[in-house]
Amino acid sequence: MLEKIQVNDVQDIVIRFSGDSGDGMQLSGTLFSNLSAILGNQISTFPDFPAEIRAPQGTLSGVSGFQMHIGTQVYNSGDKADVLVAMNPAALKVNANQLKTNSIILVDTDSFQKRDLEKALFKTEDPFLELGLTTQQIVAIPITTLTKDSLAAFELDMKSKIRCKNMFALGVVCWLFNRPIDIVNEMLSTKFSKKPVLADANLQVLANGYNYGHNTSLSVSSYRVDTLQMDKGYYMDVNGNSATAFGLIAAAEKANLQLFLGSYPITPATDILHELVKRKDLGVKVVQAEDEIAGICIAIGASFAGSLAVTSTSGPGLALKGEAIGLAVMAELPLVIVDVQRGGPSTGLPTKTEQTDLRQALYGRNGESPIVVIAGSSPTNCFDTAYWASKIALEHITPVILLTDSYIANGSSSWKIPNMEEYPSIKPNDISLYTGDEWTVAARNEDNYARYWAPAGTEGYTHRIGGLERDYFTGAISTDPDNHQKMVDTRQAKIDRIADFIPELEVLGDTDSKTLVVGWGGTYGHLREAVEEMSKGENKVALAHFNFISPLPRNTESVLRKYDKIIVAEQNNGQFAGYLSEKFNNLPMIKYNKVNGQPFVVSDLIDFFTQEIK
Amino acid sequence: MDTITNPIVHDTRSYKSDQYVRWCPGCGDHAVLTCLHKAMVILQIEPHNLAAISGIGCSSRLPYYMNTYGFHTIHGRGAAVATGVKVAKPELSVWLTTGDGDSLAIGGNHFIHTIRRNVDINILLLNNKIYGLTKGQYSPTSDRGFVSKSSPYGTVEDPFHPIELALGARGTFFARCIDIDLKNTTDAFVQAEQHKGTSVVEVLQNCVIFNDNIHKEIVDKAYRDDRTILLKQGEKMIFGANMDKGLVRDGFNLKVVTIGQDGYTIEDVLVHDATTQDNILHLKLGLMAPENGFPVAIGVIRNVEGLCYDQEVKKMIDDVQVKTKVRTLNDFLMSGEVWEVK
Numbered sequence: 029m030l031e032k033i034q035v036n037d038v039q040d041i042v043i044r045f046s047g048d049s050g051d052g053m054q055l056s057g058t059l060f061s062n063l064s065a066i067l068g069n070q071i072s073t074f075p076d077f078p079a080e081i082r083a084p085q086g087t088l089s090g091v092s093g094f095q096m097h098i099g100t101q102v103y104n105s106g107d108k109a110d111v112l113v114a115m116n117p118a119a120l121k122v123n124a125n126q127l128k129t130n131s132i133i134l135v136d137t138d139s140f141q142k143r144d145l146e147k148a149l150f151k152t153e154d155p156f157l158e159l160g161l162t163t164q165q166i167v168a169i170p171i172t173t174l175t176k177d178s179l180a181a182f183e184l185d186m187k188s189k190i191r192c193k194n195m196f197a198l199g200v201v202c203w204l205f206n207r208p209i210d211i212v213n214e215m216l217s218t219k220f221s222k223k224p225v226l227a228d229a230n231l232q233v234l235a236n237g238y239n240y241g242h243n244t245s246l247s248v249s250s251y252r253v254d255t256l257q258m259d260k261g262y263y264m265d266v267n268g269n270s271a272t273a274f275g276l277i278a279a280a281e282k283a284n285l286q287l288f289l290g291s292y293p294i295t296p297a298t299d300i301l302h303e304l305v306k307r308k309d310l311g312v313k314v315v316q317a318e319d320e321i322a323g324i325c326i327a328i329g330a331s332f333a334g335s336l337a338v339t340s341t342s343g344p345g346l347a348l349k350g351e352a353i354g355l356a357v358m359a360e361l362p363l364v365i366v367d368v369q370r371g372g373p374s375t376g377l378p379t380k381t382e383q384t385d386l387r388q389a390l391y392g393r394n395g396e397s398p399i400v401v402i403a404g405s406s407p408t409n410c411f412d413t414a415y416w417a418s419k420i421a422l423e424h425i426t427p428v429i430l431l432t433d434s435y436i437a438n439g440s441s442s443w444k445i446p447n448m449e450e451y452p453s454i455k456p457n458d459i460s461l462y463t464g465d466e467w468t469v470a471a472r473n474e475d476n477y478a479r480y481w482a483p484a485g486t487e488g489y490t491h492r493i494g495g496l497e498r499d500y501f502t503g504a505i506s507t508d509p510d511n512h513q514k515m516v517d518t519r520q521a522k523i524d525r526i527a528d529f530i531p532e533l534e535v536l537g538d539t540d541s542k543t544l545v546v547g548w549g550g551t552y553g554h555l556r557e558a559v560e561e562m563s564k565g566e567n568k569v570a571l572a573h574f575n576f577i578s579p580l581p582r583n584t585e586s587v588l589r590k591y592d593k594i595i596v597a598e599q600n601n602g603q604f605a606g607y608l609s610e611k612f613n614n615l616p617m618i619k620y621n622k623v624n625g626q627p628f629v630v631s632d633l634i635d636f637f638t639q640e641i642k
Numbered sequence: 643m644d645t646i647t648n649p650i651v652h653d654t655r656s657y658k659s660d661q662y663v664r665w666c667p668g669c670g671d672h673a674v675l676t677c678l679h680k681a682m683v684i685l686q687i688e689p690h691n692l693a694a695i696s697g698i699g700c701s702s703r704l705p706y707y708m709n710t711y712g713f714h715t716i717h718g719r720g721a722a723v724a725t726g727v728k729v730a731k732p733e734l735s736v737w738l739t740t741g742d743g744d745s746l747a748i749g750g751n752h753f754i755h756t757i758r759r760n761v762d763i764n765i766l767l768l769n770n771k772i773y774g775l776t777k778g779q780y781s782p783t784s785d786r787g788f789v790s791k792s793s794p795y796g797t798v799e800d801p802f803h804p805i806e807l808a809l810g811a812r813g814t815f816f817a818r819c820i821d822i823d824l825k826n827t828t829d830a831f832v833q834a835e836q837h838k839g840t841s842v843v844e845v846l847q848n849c850v851i852f853n854d855n856i857h858k859e860i861v862d863k864a865y866r867d868d869r870t871i872l873l874k875q876g877e878k879m880i881f882g883a884n885m886d887k888g889l890v891r892d893g894f895n896l897k898v899v900t901i902g903q904d905g906y907t908i909e910d911v912l913v914h915d916a917t918t919q920d921n922i923l924h925l926k927l928g929l930m931a932p933e934n935g936f937p938v939a940i941g942v943i944r945n946v947e948g949l950c951y952d953q954e955v956k957k958m959i960d961d962v963q964v965k966t967k968v969r970t971l972n973d974f975l976m977s978g979e980v981w982e983v984k
Contacts, residue, residue, distance in 0.1 A: 062979070062981070066983075068983075218979070257983075259983065260984060262980045262981070263980060263981050264975060265979070274975070278971050286730065288726070288729075308959045308963070309963060309966040310968065310969075310971065311959055313729060315729055315955075317722065319751055322725075322752050325715070325716075325722030325726065326725050327726060328715070328723055328726060329695070329713075329724060329725060329728075329729075329730065330730035332693075332711070332723070333693070333726070333730040333731040334730065335730045337726070351716055352716060445975050445980065483731075484731065484734060485690060485693075485731050485733065486690060487688070487690045488690065490689050490690050490710050491711065492705055492708075492711075492712035492714065493713055493714070495698075495715060496714060504661065
């Protein structure tokens with residue numbers, strides 16, 4: 029047995045499992061990240077699926093990856109990898125430019141044969157040299173062979189045996205990081221509880237992978253990742269789409285309403301539909317509609333009948349829903365519209381991430397059509413923002429657009445299961461709050477200008493609403509010019525007023541510095557890490573990250589005016605920067621824009637911010 | 643109608659709103675509104691348990707004139723909104739008022755999918771073969787060659803027959819009526835409500851301004867008896883001013899015969915059965931037209947049972963809830979893959 033030649037103590041590390049779609053990389057990755065979370069690390073993960081469902085085996089387009097970032101202060105899924113597990117040459121090639129110079133590359137030599145190299149379009153027989161991977165430490169193990177040998181005594185067909193090879197890789201990685209495998213054993217036993225033979229096979233291969241590292245002469249440098257004591261409580265791994273679904277359920281529970289989703293499948297939002305349709309136990313009603321327009325219109329009907337109504341979509345779907353959102357604005361009905369943003373325009377980059385729907389969310393309708401727009405900033409924050417979106421919709425009787433994006437929707441983190449008693453109450457502005465004489469559809473709450481919601485089926489409150497302008501005082505159809513002006517102003521005032529009911533903007537990082545970085549939504553993790561990193565050096569910056577966009581928090585202008593320089597960083601061509609400029613004159617603003625379908629890179633952010641400060 | 647035994651609590655005043663009815667004088671929509679009020683009195687549905695939904699068009703103004711929950715939505719989408727209302731609250735009686743443009747053009751997708759799902763709503767399809775509110779363009783039910791503001795040289799496209807769409811979408815209920823025929827129109831509305839599933843009632847409706855007399859060749863009292871046939875469940879399909887004509891089967895087709903001529907007796911005349919699952923004869927009846935030597939079928943053409951979407955959604959939830967211990971989000975989250983930090 030040889031010792032690992034060098035152990036580096038680090039605060040965080042990035043590991044990437046990569047292979048064919050069928051190689052089980054997502055499972056290995058999830059198990060390792062959950063294991064790390066249990067041991068006291070923060071985790072942030074991001075799956076990287078190919079666009080094709082089942083691309084040809086061993087080809088570049090078929091590579092499926094799972095990246096995780098583990099450590100003590102983890103805000104995003106990480107930039108370049110410290111460790112790459114490459115199950116075939118294609119996986120190596122696709123990830124070659126995502127590796128640190130001294131990283132460890134673990135490969136399965138059984139799948140690095142001549143034919144495998146040709147499939148991945150290598151021209152020579154030395155893929156490492158060909159890719160310029162000369163400084164990395166290569167750990168070459170015949171994983172497939174050793175997996176088969178481990179399972180010689182098992183009554184399984186060869187295909188099933190080979191499928192266990194991801195556990196061998198996981199075993200080696202556990203050894204590399206000094207991770208005990210007994211917790212993984214428990215997880216696997218639970219996962220395969222209905223298939224005990226498979227459970228045993230996976231456990232065997234995992235143990236053999238671990239022991240292989242332990243018993244053979246692997247000589248590589250390794251890492252010891254610091255851990256910290258996390259808050260006491262129960263934790264789970266959650267991605268942004270599931271967290272969004274859970275936040276909606278939590279809000280419906282709090283408001284004591286039926287949750288109702290009308291939706292049409294669209295990448296990358298469909299998992300919200302999948303998550304909610306499973307929750308029959310919690311009484312969630314879901315209609316998979318015939319198209320995007322029907323999805324929202326069905327939700328609007330449910331809102332008219334008294335449900336917490338939601339529709340989920342991505343950018344192209346939001347475009348189709350525009351007219352119906354206008355109806356909800358005009359009829360003043362509570363509605364949550366979730367837009368999981370992806371690369372655009374048109375079909376664009378369906379599986380990649382952008383923040384390019386902001387203007388569409390704010391303005392993409394005919395007429396003066398003010399609406400609430402809020403944005404989720406991390407996988408777990410999607411829970412809170414979905415809850416807030418529902419709370420605002422119900423208490424202010426308005427449609428609310430919740431913007432998330434492909435990165436946080438698919439990325440996951442460990443999440444402390446919340447105590448719902450700590451969440452603010454949700455009291456819908458319905459007829460139960462009305463204290464006046466005879467109720468009409470035109471009656472408004474003086475505090476927030478919201479009309480009183482009277483769900484269809486409630487005795488004594490029959491009324492007519494619609495998309496036509498209505499009289500401010502009676503609610504009857506009206507084409508009176510002065511009345512229209514008054515209603516336009518009222519609808520705007522109702523949205524503006526919500527600023528008094530949402531949290532103020534917080535400033536993070538070095539609040540006394542002269543430069544403020546501004547971001548919104550899913551870029552939080554990268555911006556936060558960049559700002560924290562810079563706070564360790566001379567060039568310090570502050571960070572103001574927005575969840576609430578329309579209306580903006582009350583203190584927005586006073587925060588912005590404190591700084592000599594404002595760098596607005598976003599994954600579009602400056603949509604939020606333009607929005608802020610429209611609201612506040614002469615801000616000393618610099619823009620950092622990336623629209624390449626990929627998350628920000630922390631080192632790029634630090635370079636840019638540093639450059640601007642000097 | 644014989645089965646209605648509800649005590650009369652509500653008369654038509656219960657169902658009329660205080661809004662001034664703004665349709666043109668002579669418009670067929672007035673008659674439809676009257677029939678709907680009458681049908682409500684027969685059905686005695688509590689006004690607050692009624693939801694009148696509409697899209698856009700002249701016919702879609704109807705919810706404003708009902709003292710119920712009413713929602714005037716956007717062009718073509720009424721069926722989707724009505725679906726949401728009904729699935730969210732199956733105990734409501736949901737009525738969609740729509741037109742040939744609203745439901746067969748811009749809203750065609752929602753029309754067929756609502757019918758396919760068999761959501762238990764009633765669709766009143768007011769067919770005047772014209773766009774009225776936009777002042778006179780041809781519609782998806784206008785005949786080929788029809789001259790209108792948007793087809794000054796006549797159209798070069800064939801129309802939809804609503805029953806073909808409805809039955810093609812596996813419709814369980816289809817009735818047809820004439821706006822000014824108050825008795826039979828009211829009856830069709832009542833039967834539509836009593837049917838569980840999507841009920842489509844095509845109303846041959848006259849637009850007095852832009853397409854006056856479009857149905858005259860069928861509905862004019864001078865020849866209505868000879869050019870229409872009122873179908874009644876379980877009764878012989880006979881018609882004519884003297885009730886001496888009947889429908890018989892002729893090989894693969896239907897044929898109009900005169901009873902007592904060419905050897906045909908009343909025994910040869912087919913008995914109407916709206917309840918047979920096979921829809922082929924229903925479609926044949928629905929497509930009968932004077933230009934082919936047939937009367938236009940009026941009344942309930944098809945009325946079969948089927949599983950209703952709104953009830954099935956509810957049932958699925960009820961079934962799961964009986965078996966599970968999960969009552970709250972927290973129950974559910976804690977039942978998954980969780981770990982404890984102590």
